[in-house]
Amino acid sequence: MFIGVDLGGTNIAVGIVDDRCRLKLQKSKLTRRQRQPEAIIKDIIELISEVIKDYGITKEEIKAVGIGIPGLFNPDTGEVIQCVNLNWKDVQLKEPMEKAFGIPTFIDNDATLAGLAEYEAGAMKNKKSGVFITLGTGVGGGVIIDGKIHTGFNGVASEIGHMIVGENYYDCNCGRNGCLETFASSTALINYTKKLMKEEKKETIITKIIDENIDKLDGKVIFEAAFKEDEIANQAVDRMVKYLATGIVNIVSVIDPEIFVIGGGLSKAGEFLLDKIRREATKNKYYRTLSIGKIVLAELGNEAGIIGAAMLGKHCINM
Structure with missing residues (x-):
């Protein structure tokens, strides 16, 4: 035991x-x-x-x-x-x-x-290599290579959320600009949705879902609106997916894992989110003739x- x-x-x-x-x-x-x-x-x-x-x-x-x-x-x-x-x-x-x-x-x-x-008993089982990405308040990760945890020299090899993927309109809590978690976490998704609602002044069903109380805005609400083809919600989700796919393609260039497993609160959006990630990652892959490792949902909750x-x-x- x-x-x-x-x-x-x-x-x-x-x-x-x-x-x-x-x-x-x-x-x-x-x-x-x-x-x-x-x-x-x-x-x-x-x-x-x-x-x-x-x-x-x-x-x-x-x-x-x-x-x-x-x-x-x-x-x-x-x-x-x-x-x-x-x-x-x-x-x-x-x-x-x-x-x-x-x-x-x-x-x-x-x-x-x-x-x-997930490697031992979940979505990554029977794979030699895989990367777990958790989309929650921040973005975390776990890297498994040849059945072993890869943590690196200083124990920070799995800090996927602090990979630089672009220039952002605010800095990460770590002090740098452009970290993946400032684009792809639930915090980032909520922040950008608020920004769009304030700046674009477009009609959005998000307002109705949250009873005009912005404090009720969370990832679940945004995806609920996106499912219903709300323009603001889908604009925010698509931006998140764009940068997450950039991170995945970067990881492929370095590790080339068999599988990516997506977990965390935002993963509850299920296949709706996965389909977007798969399409964006495939579109941006470097080796055009080679497939990217499977992108699936975590199983163990x-x-x-x-x-x-x-x-x-x-x-x-x-x-």
Whole structure:
């Protein structure tokens, strides 16, 4: 058995996962990220203890603990370098876990681990190489090459959202201009839709859907309007797709994976979104006579974080 921990800005989710990627039991609680790191780490330890007890096994039966974090980490020391959503900087996470349980503990980026879950048990299964792209508040990614997570020299190889794909009208939170997540995240989609509604003064059914309350505008609303052929919504979606496809084509030029798996909140737009991405990526591919890897939807949903974190432990102890 393995423990998977999905540490997010809103929730901490902990689960027991078996060797076949089956999530047997999970528990969660609010992160309450305004607290000090020590308090959050204490909650993680308590949740791990609870799932072990409730499942009726001993800690000796747990082979490893994997933790997915929304940020950067040092793979050698197990230190969290930075998690913007948690206000963490230079926080030791591996050491207190191993001290509490005496179980090998491993850390990686949460989007990377969701990609690992899709490789082990989801849309990427039986593929040698694949790239997971999550379209949420930001844009995250996970790169799998020859069945192994590719994190790079400094552990940032999967930061797909910070690939420069063009010049934008606002800067990314990282301080640079042109990052993919400023074009293709739900935040970017909402921002650009608001910009169009303000500047173009065109009639749009978005106004009706949100009852003229702009605070209700989200990705779901925009795609709902796009399905109904709303001009403003489709203009915003098509811009998002254009830059996302640019990112995909760039990745093909470097990695050339067998498959791209699209997850995150915006992926709920389903085949409507995928068809647009496929067409745009095919139109812009460099090697005209060669096909791009398949572009498909993620399969594991909210369970991917826990399963991927658990499978990180499995991979690491088997290395």
